[in-house]
Amino acid sequence: MRHFGLSHRRTLAVATSCMIAAQPRSASQASELESSRQSWQCKICFAREVDAGFAGCGHMVCVACAAGLDKCPVCRKRSALIRLYK
Numbered sequence: 001m002r003h004f005g006l007s008h009r010r011t012l013a014v015a016t017s018c019m020i021a022a023q024p025r026s027a028s029q030a031s032e033l034e035s036s037r038q039s040w041q042c043k044i045c046f047a048r049e050v051d052a053g054f055a056g057c058g059h060m061v062c063v064a065c066a067a068g069l070d071k072c073p074v075c076r077k078r079s080a081l082i083r084l085y086k
């Protein structure tokens with residue numbers, strides 16, 4: 001019981017710090033830039049920009065993640081992967 005209470009409290013602390021990080025106090029321009037950058041971020045590894053996509057559903061991942069996938073990780077639809085060029 002004591003262990004559960006500790007881990008629960010830590011989860012709360014992490015969630016709170018995430019909320020603070022997600023809300024910059026100033027510069028709407030900076031957050032706009034950040035959100036446009038995030039829209040290109042791979043939703044699987046969060047480390048690379050997307051440069052591959054599933055032809056059937058249009059969801060995008062990076063080529064490093066796409067290499068190990070045979071279907072879309074977002075909607076689980078099976079379709080051909082295509083390379084994306086910006």
Ligand SMILES: [Zn+2]
Nearest residue numbers: 042045062065
């Ligand atoms: Zn990735």
Ligand SMILES: [Zn+2]
Nearest residue numbers: 057059072075
């Ligand atoms: Zn999909």
